[in-house]
Amino acid sequence: MKFSIPVLTSALAASALVSGAPLGRRDGRGAVYFITNEPEGNMVIVANINADGTLGLNRAVSTSGRGSHGLADPVGPDALFSQGSIKASATGKILAAVNSGSNTVSLFSIDSSDPTNINLIGEPVSSEGEFPMSLAINGAGNQVCVLNGGTVNGVNCFSVDSKLGLVAMPNTLRSLGLNQTTPATGPAGTTSHIAFSEDGKQLIASVKGVPPTPGFLAVWDVNTDGTLSADFQTVTPGSGGLLPFSMTVIPGKNAILATDAGVGFDIFDFGGQNQSSVVPITGQGATCWSSFSNQTGNFYLTDIITSTVTEVNVDDNLKGTIVKQYPKLQALQRSTMTSPLSGARTSSTSWLLTRRPATAAGVTINANNLQGMTSFVKQ
Ligand SMILES: *[C@@H]1O[C@H](CO)[C@@H](O)[C@H](O)[C@H]1NC(C)=O
């Protein structure tokens, strides 16, 4: 598998960096956040969501940690092999980011009247593992869990303290026992994403297989005090499933849609016998990332190789069908979070410097390191 082409997330990030909206907005709809994931120092790049839905670069804020790039041949733009390396919670008004190179997690408060205004709370805390690469925040916004994907791999959770930041929670450090390296070697055989089930009663981590051996989801029960079951349940994809990547909750069902970089997507039904169905996407390269739109009721999946966006509907019986496919630029134009300059690519630090000299000077952006995307929308 070759993960070597600039991808949708990068292009979206670039569009945030180059659009010409004014700085420091209270009149926007919210904010979008990325991490630079640079080994010299990790920064959160913050873009305002303007009233018309375009993005405007606002500021870069240090996480006080370092990023890193997984070991891959060729070296591609998927540095952490993950989804969810930065995660915002609207209920908690917090933003968490991984520092994969320093094995820590940073927590910020989000100013709900101006969500571009974020402030580090306390110091970054140890992820209690190596190569932290994905984060989940519970519905109440008071528990943050991290997935470590390096030599020391597994999950670990923190409670959120408004003054201290992240505080280690007992009985949440759980190993996956994968044979991995630090930084992780991939993309095959790496951890992918961590998520809570919709009811918050399970914490789920996805792991890619090493072809021909399929990957799996690791499922821990979350007790009422936030602690985790001692062991995880292994749920494997149906026949043909291979590389479970990002996980998106299917609302109202006890189920998860997982992109599958080896085939298309998998639907995991936790309601009955933990059945999984596999839906191929014809012509896919590697389908990696996904999200759900409450407005359309459909899922949107992106492919790192083809940059195609695939719109998927999941019916009441958890049958997934492809609704439509969009080439990259068309998809970007449809997006409500896109600047008119969406064709831009990320390697253009110079764009940043010329368009935003006051705030962006000195911020290093590498297309192969830039990771993650999360948003905070004003209520
Ligand atoms: C771990 O993986 C390495 C590299 O593939 C291999 O050489 C080693 O034997 C593996 N160790 C175990 C315990 O499986």
Ligand SMILES: *[C@@H]1O[C@H](CO)[C@@H](O)[C@H](O)[C@H]1NC(C)=O
């Ligand atoms: C399905 O998975 C859930 C979550 O791991 C587990 O609690 C349940 O026992 C599983 N059900 C079956 C029938 O295996």
Ligand SMILES: *[C@@H]1O[C@H](CO)[C@@H](O)[C@H](O)[C@H]1NC(C)=O
């Ligand atoms: C999502 O959509 C449903 C039905 O269209 C609506 O009832 C619900 O409030 C929406 N949820 C959010 C979070 O917007």
